[in-house]
Amino acid sequence: MMELEVSSDTSAYEVAAVLDEAGRLADHCVRQAVAMMDTHGVVVLTGLLSEAEAGAGLDLVHQTVADPDRAHCSFASETDNSYKRRDFCSLPSSPPVKRFAATLCQRLEGVLTEYCGPSRPLLEIATFTSYQGSSHQYVHRDPSGVISMFAAVDDVSDQQGGTVFVPGTHLFGGVGNTHGGKANELMELFRKRCNLRIFRHNLAKLWAMRKDPVTPLAPGEFRDRVFSTKWDQHQPNLLRFLLGKNAQLSLAMLGPLTLWKLWRQGKALDRLFPIVQTAPRKGTVILYRSDLLHAGPDNRSSQPRRIIGMSIARDMIEHKYWHDGYSPHPTLAAEPLTLRDLLDYPVGAEPAGRAAAA
Numbered sequence: 001m002m003e004l005e006v007s008s009d010t011s012a013y014e015v016a017a018v019l020d021e022a023g024r025l026a027d028h029c030v031r032q033a034v035a036m037m038d039t040h041g042v043v044v045l046t047g048l049l050s051e052a053e054a055g056a057g058l059d060l061v062h063q064t065v066a067d068p069d070r071a072h073c074s075f076a077s078e079t080d081n082s083y084k085r086r087d088f089c090s091l092p093s094s095p096p097v098k099r100f101a102a103t104l105c106q107r108l109e110g111v112l113t114e115y116c117g118p119s120r121p122l123l124e125i126a127t128f129t130s131y132q133g134s135s136h137q138y139v140h141r142d143p144s145g146v147i148s149m150f151a152a153v154d155d156v157s158d159q160q161g162g163t164v165f166v167p168g169t170h171l172f173g174g175v176g177n178t179h180g181g182k183a184n185e186l187m188e189l190f191r192k193r194c195n196l197r198i199f200r201h202n203l204a205k206l207w208a209m210r211k212d213p214v215t216p217l218a219p220g221e222f223r224d225r226v227f228s229t230k231w232d233q234h235q236p237n238l239l240r241f242l243l244g245k246n247a248q249l250s251l252a253m254l255g256p257l258t259l260w261k262l263w264r265q266g267k268a269l270d271r272l273f274p275i276v277q278t279a280p281r282k283g284t285v286i287l288y289r290s291d292l293l294h295a296g297p298d299n300r301s302s303q304p305r306r307i308i309g310m311s312i313a314r315d316m317i318e319h320k321y322w323h324d325g326y327s328p329h330p331t332l333a334a335e336p337l338t339l340r341d342l343l344d345y346p347v348g349a350e351p352a353g354r355a356a357a358a
Helices: 027-040 053-065 078-082 096-108 109-115 175-183 182-211 222-227 238-243 256-264 266-272 320-325 330-332 337-344
Strands: 015-016 041-044 088-090 122-129 146-152 275-277 285-287 306-311
Touching: 015 027, 027 041, 027 109, 027 285, 053 088, 053 096, 053 122, 053 146, 053 306, 078 088, 078 222, 096 109, 096 122, 096 306, 096 337, 109 337, 122 330, 175 182, 175 266, 182 222, 182 256, 182 266, 256 266
Parallel strands: 015 041
Antiparallel strands: 041 285, 088 122, 122 306, 146 285, 146 306
């Protein structure tokens, strides 16, 4: 998106996945990944899944989207879901889904167990499909105390809108002492400035879509995305912006003092908080701390963006707070799974992968 200064160079946050004889991430890769997670809040593990494993995930996405009774996620992008701009759907606890989740967890055991105890619950596994005309999410944090991951089951290009992250904005102990003791204030200023630009971008895009023959608006869509009283934290809703009903961005957050600080601190914010956009190749897995600032961009390509996401608790999470950010499928809610369940789940013969360097 042109309104934000975004880098597509993720090389500083990448680890090339090497597997040991047991099919787990090799020790030296684990150390690199943990160091990046601690320092930046995110790590991009390239080539973690084989072509066949990523293909199995892609099959799950296609099967889910083709199911008229699919369970749409309720935590975000509900309007986009209803107008078929996105298909954010929670996945059931079926054997193929558990096998895919278990493969990821077993492959990443050395990293996940650095943060998550074996009794911690699987909060969600879901498919995130975005189509042309989708809205750009606001920069936000998910509920804290969670390790999340995105598995690219197909190639994702810049135009398809790979997730944007703001490295170093995760809320570790003592983070408030960084940046001269002003880290929390500066991060919040930065988030507001990003979201003002995203708000403007989404409004301009919707206005143009009214006469766009490629991605025309459906009847009632403009009203629901701009003036609806319905809850949706990631739409350019003018009504909820003016009434202060959006926790991500509202007029009440933009008093004269805040606007003056945004103008005065603009260059410093750009320097302190670089934004990177991922464009993962098929088989790449992005692991990140849930409270890292991030956003799911709009898809500006005719090709859908397809991702499978999974989140595991690394701390106790109050049940209502959990559902503010995650949408477990009814089958997962009825029969919860833990990290230990996934680490012990039989995934069959070891899939082909890179052998550790001698």
